[in-house]
Amino acid sequence: xxxxxxxxxxxxxxxxxxxxxxxxxxxxxxxxxxxxxxxxxxxxxxxxxxxxxxxxxxxxxxxxxxxxxxxxxxxxxxxxxxxxxxxxxxxxxxxxxxxxxxxxxxxxxxxxxxxxxxxxxxxxxxxxxxxxxxxxxxxxxxxxxxxxxxxxxxxxxxxxxxxxxxxxxxxxxxxxxxxxxxxxxxxxxxxxxxxxxxxxxxxxxxxxxxxxxxxxxxxxxxxxxxxxxxxxxxxxxxxxxxxxxx
Amino acid sequence: xxxxxxxxxxxxxxxxxxxxxxxxxxxxxxxxxxxxxxxxxxxxxxxxxxxxxxxxxxxxxxxxxxxxxxxxxxxxxxxxxxxxxxxxxxxxxxxxxxxxxxxxxxxxxxxxxxxxxxxxxxxxxxxxxxxxxxxxxxxxxxxxxxxxxxxxxxxxxxxxxxxxxxxxxxxxxxxxxxxxxxxxxxxxxxxxxxxxxxxxxxxxxxxxxxxxxxxxxxxxxxxxxxxxxxxxxxxxxxxxxxxxxx
DNA sequence: CGAGCGGTTGAGGCATGTCAAGAGTTGTGG
DNA sequence: CCACAACTCTTGACATGCCTCAACCGCTCG
Numbered sequence: 001x002x003x004x005x006x007x008x009x010x011x012x013x014x015x016x017x018x019x020x021x022x023x024x025x026x027x028x029x030x031x032x033x034x035x036x037x038x039x040x041x042x043x044x045x046x047x048x049x050x051x052x053x054x055x056x057x058x059x060x061x062x063x064x065x066x067x068x069x070x071x072x073x074x075x076x077x078x079x080x081x082x083x084x085x086x087x088x089x090x091x092x093x094x095x096x097x098x099x100x101x102x103x104x105x106x107x108x109x110x111x112x113x114x115x116x117x118x119x120x121x122x123x124x125x126x127x128x129x130x131x132x133x134x135x136x137x138x139x140x141x142x143x144x145x146x147x148x149x150x151x152x153x154x155x156x157x158x159x160x161x162x163x164x165x166x167x168x169x170x171x172x173x174x175x176x177x178x179x180x181x182x183x184x185x186x187x188x189x190x191x192x193x194x195x196x197x198x199x200x201x202x203x204x205x206x207x208x209x210x211x212x213x214x215x216x217x218x219x220x221x222x223x224x225x226x227x228x229x230x231x232x233x234x235x236x237x238x239x240x241x242x243x244x245x246x
Numbered sequence: 247x248x249x250x251x252x253x254x255x256x257x258x259x260x261x262x263x264x265x266x267x268x269x270x271x272x273x274x275x276x277x278x279x280x281x282x283x284x285x286x287x288x289x290x291x292x293x294x295x296x297x298x299x300x301x302x303x304x305x306x307x308x309x310x311x312x313x314x315x316x317x318x319x320x321x322x323x324x325x326x327x328x329x330x331x332x333x334x335x336x337x338x339x340x341x342x343x344x345x346x347x348x349x350x351x352x353x354x355x356x357x358x359x360x361x362x363x364x365x366x367x368x369x370x371x372x373x374x375x376x377x378x379x380x381x382x383x384x385x386x387x388x389x390x391x392x393x394x395x396x397x398x399x400x401x402x403x404x405x406x407x408x409x410x411x412x413x414x415x416x417x418x419x420x421x422x423x424x425x426x427x428x429x430x431x432x433x434x435x436x437x438x439x440x441x442x443x444x445x446x447x448x449x450x451x452x453x454x455x456x457x458x459x460x461x462x463x464x465x466x467x468x469x470x471x472x473x474x475x476x477x478x479x480x481x482x483x484x485x486x487x488x489x490x491x492x
Numbered sequence: 493c494g495a496g497c498g499g500t501t502g503a504g505g506c507a508t509g510t511c512a513a514g515a516g517t518t519g520t521g522g
Numbered sequence: 523c524c525a526c527a528a529c530t531c532t533t534g535a536c537a538t539g540c541c542t543c544a545a546c547c548g549c550t551c552g
Contacts, residue, residue, distance in 0.1 A: 044472055063388040066468050070391045072384070084377040084384075093384050093472050116373060123369040127362060130376035131330040137383040138318070138330075138339050142309040144390050145316045145430050149508075177530065184391050189508060191532055206531090222312050226290055226339050395540075423498065435540060437500055452499090 005032065005055050005105060008078045012053075014129050018115075018122040026115060030107045035098045042096035048085035050106040054078065057102025060178065061094040071181040074099070074174060083129060086112055099174075142227050149185045153193045155221045156183060157202050159228050161211055168214070172207045251278065251301050251351060254324045258299075260375050264361075264368040272361055276353045281344045288342035294331035296352040300324065303348025306424065307340040317427040320345065320420060330376060332358055345420075388473050395431045399439045401467045402429060403448050405474050407457055414460070418453045 006027060009015055015023055032055070035041055041052070044064055052059075059075045072094055075081045085092050086109035116123040143152060156179070164170050172179065180190035194204045201217030203210045211217060252273060255261055261269055278301070281287055287298070290310055298305075305321045318340055321327045331338050332355035362369040389398060402425070410416050418425065426436035440450045447463030449456045457463060 063384075063392060063472075065388065065392040065470055065473060068392050070388075072387065072391075084380045087373055087377040088381065090381070091472065093381060093388070117366060117370060120363060120366065120369065123366065123373065124363060127333055127369065127372050127376065130373065130380055131333040134330045134376055134380045134383065135334065135336070135339055137380065137387060138309075141318065141383060141387050141390065142311065142316075142339070144387065145318075146309060146311040146314050175530075186509060187531070188510085188533085192508095195532090224311055226309075226337065227311060421498070432541060433499070434501085434542085438540095441500090 008055065009053060009105065012078065012080065014080060014083075014125050015122075017125050018119045022115060022119045022122065026107055026111055029111050030105055032103060032105050034101065034103045037098055037100050037102075039098045040095060041098060041104070042082070042092050042094075044093060044095045045091045048082060048088075048090060048092050049109055051080055051086045051109060051112055052082055052096070053080045053105040053107065055103040055105055058099040059102060059104075060097045060099050062097065062181075063094050069095075069181075070184065071178050074178070074182070080129075083126070084133070087126070087130075089113070099178075139227050139229070144184055146227070149183065149189060150193050150196065151221065152183045152185075153190065154197055154200060154202065154217065155223065155228060157197070157204070157209055158211070158217050158221045158223065160209070162223075169208065169210045172204075172209060176207075251349075254301065255299060255351065258324065258326065260326060260329075260371050261368075263371050264365045268361060268365045268368065272353055272357055275357050276351055278349060278351050280347065280349045283344055283346045283348075285344045286341060287344060287350070288328070288338050288340075290339060290341045291337045294328060294334075294336060294338050295355055297326055297332045297355060297358055298328055298342070299326045299351040299353065301349040301351055304345040305348060305350075306343045306345050308343065308427075309340050315341075315427075316430065317424055320424070320428070322419075326375075329372070330379070333372070333376075335359070345424075385473050385475070390430055392473070395429065395435060396439050396442065397467065398429045398431075399436065400443055400446060400448065400463060401469065401474060403443070403450070403455055404457070404463050404467045404469065406455070408469075415454065415456045418450075418455060422453075 009027070010023060015026075035057075041059070044062075054075050054077045056077055058077075059081065060071055061073045061075065061081065062069050063072050073081075075096075081096065082092055082094075089109065116126050143155070147155065160173070161167055161170060174182075176190055176194075177187050180187045183190065185193070197204070198212075200220045201211065201213035201215070203212050255273070256269060261272075281303075287305070290308075300321050300323045302323055304323075305327065306317055307319045307321065307327065308315050309318050319327075321342075327342065328338055328340075335355065362372050389401070393401065406419070407413055407416060420428075422436055422440075423433050426433045429436065431439070443450070444458075446466045447457065447459035447461070449458050
């Protein structure tokens with residue numbers, strides 16, 4: 001365990017309230033690993049042996065079935081993923097693949113499960129974390145079922161702007177291909193939708209997003225706290241897709 | 247609190263491991279309420295004051311946005327719902343509406359939150375419950391994004407048969423109208439899809455489902471543990487839609 | 493009985509996916 | 523440094539999945 005990574009992890013909601021000795025113990029049994037770009041760290045269906053913490057880089061979580069696949073989430077530093085699988089000692093539901101060179105801290109799942117039986121503050125943190133994650137996925141499911149693809153794209157573009165502090169312009173944090181998959185559509189369809197949205201108050205040129213008419217875009221999106229709203233603990237900066245931990 | 251409801255609640259995974267005195271204390275602050283059919287017990291956005299436990303009847307959880315709505319889950323006895331909202335002391339993400347005359351036990355959320363700080367076994371149970379719920383929603387999201395509507399219908403029909411013990415015939419537990427919404431499609435489309443599936447190994451006549459060619463249907467569905475598989479604790483019988491607790 | 497509702501069916505239209513081609517970019521190896 | 527391969531992104535043409543609207547049937551329930 002590299003000592004310089006400790007404080008960043010310690011500051012996560014998941015770990016900040018637990019006893020220092022217990023935290024140190026968890027870290028002592030953990031280790032750091034760096035993966036090259038495009039590597040499949042986890043294959044869905046594998047047994048969940050480690051809680052993963054992204055320290056640098058980024059990780060894509062994808063669901064696969066019958067030869068198809070779709071992006072479920074992108075995890076940015078510093079945050080954890082696949083907590084739920086570790087807790088249930090069950091197979092991963094998603095495949096994890098690095099989007100770039102990525103440094104990961106691996107915490108043994110068995111130690112994790114033992115720890116929240118001993119440290120009440122940690123147990124409470126896990127409860128809050130899981131509840132937040134759950135609500136994030138429910139929001140995501142509502143987004144999928146209640147909005148069509150145009151509305152999903154528009155709301156994504158507006159939300160990213162809001163998360164960045166209400167800026168009128170920003171660059172997309174991920175490739176459009178991946179974004180399309182995340183939003184549940186084909187790259188071709190995303191491309192056409194982006195062009196069509198120029199009349200909706202937002203223009204996208206390459207990876208550059210420019211809000212040309214915020215009022216019009218907002219009216220189109222009809223942002224809603226119970227879909228777009230924040231439940232996620234603000235551990236990581238809002239520069240990516242909403243985090244989710246399988 | 248009606249005493250005859252106690253044992254059923256006590257047997258839920260969520261409550262079975264906690265100290266008897268603590269369970270009794272929770273129940274003492276709870277109360278029972280019976281709602282008529284079609285009543286909106288919870289409106290999405292309301293503050294989450296009570297954990298709900300369905301004792302008799304059934305409850306539909308729906309997401310709403312911009313005048314549209316869709317069914318997210320149906321909760322059958324005996325199980326809980328909206329645990330996550332209670333824990334985070336946050337607004338409900340879904341509206342809850344009775345599908346029939348329904349008896350509900352209401353547990354004050356504040357008592358719940360206080361209790362898992364005192365009772366470690368309860369905290370562990372909450373953790374397991376939330377992790378299971380999380381995985382259920384992730385499966386549901388994968389189902390939505392990776393399968394088209396025909397595949398979702400076919401997999402639903404097959405799964406219900408499996409949950410009922412591999413029976414070749416059963417009756418739909420919910421109205422088709424509701425099922426369509428749950429599966430993310432219109433009633434008309436569901437109706438047409440059901441007819442088209444007669445060549446796929448399953449016939450639906452009214453509410454009666456008959457698996458005419460299990461092998462063919464299974465080949466069509468390609469059931470997958472990481473989408474259809476069980477993570478849900480087998481608290482309630484498998485006669486409904488997968489449970490989910492907001 | 494008549495209203496209301498769930499379910500079905502048909503016609504038509506829009507949204508989205510598929511296939512194909514080409515421009516631009518990036519990365520690699522000679 | 524250049525050539526080439528591989529990849530993303532875009533655009534067009536086309537096919538199809540799914541929704542919308544409308545009508546109708548059958549059932550339930552006042």
